[in-house]
Amino acid sequence: MAERRTSLRDVAQAVGVSVQTVSRVANGEPNVAPEKRELILTTMRELGYRPNAAARAIRRGSFRTVGVVYYNLHSVGTHRSLEEISERAAERGYATTLMPLAATSGRAANGAFTRLGEMAVDVLIVILPAPFGVDETLQLPEGVPTVVLGPPLVEGVASVDFDQEVGAREAVGHLLDLGHETVHHITGPAVSFSAEARCRAWMQVLTERGRPIPSTRSGDWSPGSGYEATKRLLREERPTAIFAANDQMALGAYRAIIEAGLRIPEDVSLVGFDDIDEAEMFAPPLTTVRQDWGLLGRQSLRVALEMERGAPPEHVRLPTGLVPRNSTASPRASTAPPRAG
DSSP, rough: OOOOOOOOHHHHHHSSSOOOHHHHHHOOOSSOHHHHHHHHHHHHHHHHHHOOHHHHHHHHOOOOOOEEEESSSSHHHHHHHHHHHHHHHHEEEEEEEEEEEESSSSSHHHHHHHHHHOOSSSSSEEESSOOOOOSSOOOOTOOOOOOESSOSSTTTTTEEEHHHHHHHHHHHHHHHHHHSSEEEEEETTTHHHHHHHHEEEEEEEHHTTOOOOOEEEOOOOHHHHHHHHHHHHHHOOOOOEOOOOSHHHHHHHHHHHHHOOOTTTTTTTEEEEEEGGGGGGGOOBBBEEOOOOHHHHHHHHEEEEEHTOOOOOEEEEEEEEOOTTTTOOOOOOOOOOOOOO
């Protein structure tokens, strides 16, 4: 016998409120106290209640709305992708509803999905920077075509991402081809899919070429973390080449290298990742790996709207490309030891 679907009445009985109150919360209507609304939403998740968005769309017609779940709007990639998604959606007559995450956890993501279900969206685009489902299984909304910006998370769910490993391999290979014995690496945060992929590729290239694998220094994508990581590195070792996992941390590395009395690229070559607008304005201009964030946004929206029309999920991998500039060169025969910072 098929398992009975959790109903509004089940939720109402568990919370001790009327079915009408639960219905107002499920439909995103006002006039429910915030504390009671949160309790009802929590109970919905615990009981496995999911609004049937597909059935509601049939009754009311298409919502003409794209839902986007994201964690950090300050991220360059997230910001640019969201701009492209919202602009292209508007061109097609769709509104965009944004749902920020308070934390990188499966529980926080599931809560966001539930809220977006209440707001009624036709498709969902999920920008998640870290692995989810550690504390509970990630529960994507039922009946809503979903695209994840990043590696595939759930079977049957579409994904769009850059080929992170190919880009990182190009960066490391470029420095080795210039004659550097090895390449030091400033990583992104441990919870990031992208940082993990770039670090893995860095290690693979050094291993394949039989080069020493130095200890990594970790950052959090910010210029300040790149500055501190590079200061630690220069106090302990004499690197001739550094691969920073993003351009913002590379900017911090610039300052640390200059403060140590060294020059770029004469003493230390430096490569970043992302090709932010400011990269070519660094002094000297930064060699980096380009990611087309606008393309990422456009492709994610395309896949989502095609799924809304019945197309199967796709797994799209977008190309990256090395952009050589003046921050990299062949190593000098001898490098002056850095000054302690």
